[in-house]
Amino acid sequence: MTLNKILRNTFLVLVAGLILTACATTKKVETTAGQMQGDVYTGTDTVEYLASGVPDRVFFATNESILTTRSRETLRKQATWLRENSEITVVLEGHADERGTREYNLALGERRANAAKDYLMTYGVSASRISVISYGKERPVDSGSNPLSWSKNRRSVTVKAN
Amino acid sequence: MQEKCWKDENLKFLKTLIILLLIQFKAYALIEVDITRGNLSPLPVAVSPLASDKKSLVEVEKILKIKDIGSEISLVVENNLKQTGLFNPLTKDAFLQKPDIAHFKPRFEDWKLIKAQALITGKVEIINENLRVEFRLWDVLAAKEMLAIAFTTVPTNWRRVGHIITDKVYERLTGEKGYFDTRIIYVAEEGPKTKRIKKLAIMDQDGFNVKYLTLGNELVLTPRFNPTNQMITYLSYFRNLPRVYLLDIETGIQEVVGDFPGMTFAPRFSPDGKKIIMSFASDGNSDIYTMDLENRIVERITNHPSIDTSPSYSPNGRYICFNSDRSGYQQIYVMKSDGSNVKRISFGRGLYGTPVWSPRGDLIAFTKLHKGKFYIGVMRIDGSGERLLTENFYQEAPSWSPNGRVLVFYRETKTDEKGEGFSAKLWSIDLTGYNERQVRTKTDASDPSWSSLLSN
Numbered sequence: 087m088t089l090n091k092i093l094r095n096t097f098l099v100l101v102a103g104l105i106l107t108a109c110a111t112t113k114k115v116e117t118t119a120g121q122m123q124g125d126v127y128t129g130t131d132t133v134e135y136l137a138s139g140v141p142d143r144v145f146f147a148t149n150e151s152i153l154t155t156r157s158r159e160t161l162r163k164q165a166t167w168l169r170e171n172s173e174i175t176v177v178l179e180g181h182a183d184e185r186g187t188r189e190y191n192l193a194l195g196e197r198r199a200n201a202a203k204d205y206l207m208t209y210g211v212s213a214s215r216i217s218v219i220s221y222g223k224e225r226p227v228d229s230g231s232n233p234l235s236w237s238k239n240r241r242s243v244t245v246k247a248n
Numbered sequence: 249m250q251e252k253c254w255k256d257e258n259l260k261f262l263k264t265l266i267i268l269l270l271i272q273f274k275a276y277a278l279i280e281v282d283i284t285r286g287n288l289s290p291l292p293v294a295v296s297p298l299a300s301d302k303k304s305l306v307e308v309e310k311i312l313k314i315k316d317i318g319s320e321i322s323l324v325v326e327n328n329l330k331q332t333g334l335f336n337p338l339t340k341d342a343f344l345q346k347p348d349i350a351h352f353k354p355r356f357e358d359w360k361l362i363k364a365q366a367l368i369t370g371k372v373e374i375i376n377e378n379l380r381v382e383f384r385l386w387d388v389l390a391a392k393e394m395l396a397i398a399f400t401t402v403p404t405n406w407r408r409v410g411h412i413i414t415d416k417v418y419e420r421l422t423g424e425k426g427y428f429d430t431r432i433i434y435v436a437e438e439g440p441k442t443k444r445i446k447k448l449a450i451m452d453q454d455g456f457n458v459k460y461l462t463l464g465n466e467l468v469l470t471p472r473f474n475p476t477n478q479m480i481t482y483l484s485y486f487r488n489l490p491r492v493y494l495l496d497i498e499t500g501i502q503e504v505v506g507d508f509p510g511m512t513f514a515p516r517f518s519p520d521g522k523k524i525i526m527s528f529a530s531d532g533n534s535d536i537y538t539m540d541l542e543n544r545i546v547e548r549i550t551n552h553p554s555i556d557t558s559p560s561y562s563p564n565g566r567y568i569c570f571n572s573d574r575s576g577y578q579q580i581y582v583m584k585s586d587g588s589n590v591k592r593i594s595f596g597r598g599l600y601g602t603p604v605w606s607p608r609g610d611l612i613a614f615t616k617l618h619k620g621k622f623y624i625g626v627m628r629i630d631g632s633g634e635r636l637l638t639e640n641f642y643q644e645a646p647s648w649s650p651n652g653r654v655l656v657f658y659r660e661t662k663t664d665e666k667g668e669g670f671s672a673k674l675w676s677i678d679l680t681g682y683n684e685r686q687v688r689t690k691t692d693a694s695d696p697s698w699s700s701l702l703s704n
Contacts, residue, residue, distance in 0.1 A: 149577070149599075151532065184660070187601035187615050187644050188469060188695070189514040190571060190578055192483075192490070193527065193534040193555040196511055200532030219488065220511055220529065224467055229441035229667035231641075 126154055127237035132227045136244060140167045143243040144202060148185070148236075151197040153205055161202055164244055165209035175247045178202050180220040181227075183236035188222060195220030202242040217247065290336040291421070294364035294388075295326045297340065298381065299348035304373040311377075311403045318347060318372050321381070324410025325368060325417070327454060328428045331676075332418070333683030338364055351384060356391040364388050368417060372409075379403045383413050385420055395420045407456055412703055427649035428453060431699040432656060433471045433480055434674060436460065437692040441663065441670045446694075448482060450497070453698070455688030461495065470645075470695050474517040477699040481505065481515040481524050492526045494541070506539045506546050514557045519565045525549070527557040536570060536587075549587040560604045560612075561585065562629070569593075569603040569612050569629075580614055582629060593631030602645050605629075607700075608652040611679075615644040615657075624657050626679065637681040650700045653679055656687060658694040 121129035127145040134142045142164075144157035153161065168174060180199030182191035199218040207213055228235040298318035300308075308317045329335035343350075344358040351369035359367050370383030382398035397416055401409060408429055415426030436449040436458075448461040448468050461480070462468055467490075471482035480495045484502075492505040492512040506512065508528050515526040522541055527534045536549040536559045550556040554574035561568055569582045580594040580603045594600040598618025605612055606626075616623040616636065622643045625636040643659035660672045672694045674687035687696070 149573075184642065185620075186599075186617070187558070187571075187578070189527070189558045190555060190573075190601050192469075192511070192513045193529055193557050196529040196534065197532040197555065204532075218510075219490065221467075224444070224469070226442055229663055229670065230665075231662040231670075235667070 121234060122237050123154075125233060125237055126156075127234075127240070128156065129238075132238050132241075136164065136246065137167050137171075140164055142245070143241045145237060146198055146240040146242070148183070148240065149194070151194065151201045153201055157202075158205060161205045162209055165206050165211050168206065168211045168215065169209075173248070175215045175217070177245045177247045178216060178218045179225075179243045179245055180218065181225060181239055181241050181243070182223045183239040184223045184226065184231070185236060186223065192220050192222035195222045198240075198242045202244070290334055291365055292336045292338055292363050293329060293366040293368065294338045294343060294359055294362065295322045295329070295340075296343060296345070296350050296367065296369045297322045297347045298370035298372045298383070299346075299351050300372050307374040307377075308372075308379075308403060311374075312406065314406070317379075317406060318370070321372060321406060321410045321413070322368075322370070324407055324454070325414050328411065328414040329417070331454070331685060333678065333685075334422070338362055354386055354388075356386075356388050359386075359388045366394075366417075366421065368413070370413070374403070375400070377403070379406060379409065381409050381413075383416075385417050407452060408702070411452070411454075415701070415703075424653065425651045425701065427651050427654065427698070427701070429702045430650060431473075431477065431702070432647075432674070432687070432696050433473055433699070434658075434689070434696040435468060435471065435694045436689070437672055437694060438464075441667070448480070448495075449689075449691075449693070451689070455690075458690055461497070470514065470697075472516050472697045473699045474521040475519060475700060476521060477702060479517070479521070481517060481526075483513045483515065492524065494524070506537075506544070508537075512537075514559065516560055518561050519563050525559045525561065525568065527559070536568070549585075550583075550590075551587075558602050562605045563607055563609045567605075567629075569605055571601050571603060578617075580612065580627075580631070582612075593627065593629070594634075595631060596634055604646060604648065606652045607648050607650055611652075613646040613648065613655055615646065624655060624677065626655075635681065637677050637679075638675075638684055643675070645695055647697045649676075649698050655679065656696045656698055658696060660694075 126147050136142050140163045141160045144160050178199040180195035182194045203216050203218055226239040228238045298321050300318045314320055326337040329337050342362045345355055351371050365388055367386040367388050372381045378400050380400045384393055385395040387394050411429040414428040418426035430453045431450055433450045436447045437444055439445045445464045446468050447464040448471050451458040467485035469483040471480050478497055484493045490511040492515040493502050494505050495502045505524050511529045512526050515524050523538045525538045528537050533553055534555045534557050536556050538547045552574055554572050556572045558571040559568050566585055568585055572581050578599040578601050579592055580600045581590055581592050583590040598616050600614050600616050602615045603612045611626045613626045616625055621639050623636040624638050624646050627634040640659055641662050646655040646657040654676050656676045659675050663670045672692040674693045674696045676687050677684040
């Protein structure tokens with residue numbers, strides 16, 4: 087890990103702390119209870135499976151690229167599956183919701199996919215098997231304009247490349 | 249990668265466009281249009297149809313399939329003037345004088361009677377298969393000619409004739425350069441939101457003469473003109489590799505800009521057209537780079553573990569404004585063009601993105617996101633004097649008219665509960681915050697970028 091990355095991750099954790107404190111007062115009740123935690127999607131509507139019990143995607147909070155506990159769990163399952171199927175290569179597709187400027191969201195999607203890539207690598211998947219692409223907000227999975235739809239769209243999806 | 253694209257024939261004709269100044273009276277500028285206060289009292293103006301002889305009418309109809317070219321050109325002028333919000337073109341039904349006689353010598357009492365303060369008359373004829381146009385601008389109250397210009401061009405350029413007339417009239421009456429003989433490059437959109445098809449498109453500033461530059465096979469985003477309007481830089485997902493491309497409109501030749509091992513995006517030209525500035529994303533970090541188009545040398549401009557993107561040069565090329573989340577959130581920064589002296593300039597509440605430097609150099613336009621609303625605004629280059637011009641559910645990416653008076657941007661609508669009803673359209677607004685208008689496009693549209701004046 088480069089110094090840049092270490093700095094960045096520390097930085098993000100700090101920011102996350104700030105946001106969580108900020109949100110605590112304003113977002114107590116979500117109408118979409120059960121499908122979101124904070125504003126991270128926790129439902130399964132859009133999720134597909136790479137193999138039995140291996141979800142293909144992880145979700146993010148608004149403007150964030152930090153992996154939630156649940157996301158890390160999903161990625162560990164993906165890592166295990168990838169280690170068992172060493173011929174498979176994957177593309178991580180990073181996405182953002184529509185509530186941001188186009189160019190920034192391209193960068194944000196890239197940052198999200200890389201957060202997932204770094205985690206897979208930590209769990210023993212070789213970097214050479216993972217490529218990353220950002221679609222920014224160009225490929226929403228849900229076309230709605232509401233917080234639940236947006237939460238489904240803030241995602242990194244692991245797609246088989248071969 | 250080479251792809252045949254639309255050839256820009258008009259640019260060639262531009263070189264043959266001859267502008268002759270006949271007579272010009274500057275001494276009696278009684279009419280003045282104050283463009284700094286918005287459209288409080290638009291100036292009543294009569295745009296007489298351009299007069300034409302029978303022989304020319306027959307020839308024009310043969311070449312262009314247009315019956316009354318004089319009326320058509322005057323309609324272009326009328327529409328342009330109306331769109332500015334500064335002029336109120338009067339209905340032609342009320343005109344008492346015939347176009348040819350009015351052009352020769354207006355009977356000012358007739359025009360005063362219908363409350364016209366300015367009058368535009370003209371004549372159009374075919375000479376050696378070329379279109380010869382002359383027009384005059386008259387001050388009705390002072391009973392004086394203010395401007396008289398004649399020029400010759402190919403008949404297919406007839407709409408541009410209308411735009412050039414508007415530019416000259418606008419400049420004479422407001423004291424500032426016009427922005428009518430210009431084009432807008434944008435992304436034409438169709439299809440459902442989850443599978444949007446996007447094509448590069450170019451059109452005249454008033455929405456006519458649309459040409460598509462790509463077929464829609466790959467995702468394309470954020471096209472921008474070079475200073476001479478012959479090249480475009482944009483982002484293409486060709487072969488699923490998001491990279492900045494360069495397209496020569498005249499030859500149709502496209503090429504990737506630089507040899508980067510990852511996504512490059514957010515491109516713009518430097519004011520001298522010699523460099524492209526853009527972001528390169530790698531390992532979750534986006535920084536700003538330039539590439540010299542002559543010697544292909546790539547330079548890294550920012551080096552920070554945050555997202556640095558949406559760079560835009562000052563008109564003199566000495567500074568760059570850009571967007572960074574190094575403070576934790578998206579904000580606007582200014583630095584010297586070598587990357588030194590980075591200073592944050594946006595300090596208001598909310599997120600700030602897509603900064604773009606005014607062609608006059610004194611302002612930066614931006615998109616602001618605050619409490620779930622999107623704003624287009626402007627601030628001075630030190631961040632002071634922030635003014636929000638328009639608020640909506642979603643809008644972004646302002647681009648300046650070449651005279652720095654008007655901004656064009658795009659706006660998307662909310663979808664309903666079923667996820668339907670989505671649309672994206674281009675809008676324009678005056679720097680004053682007045683005169684917000686939808687820009688006519690055939691399809692949905694986004695990412696507009698305004699050209700400089702084509703003729704000058």
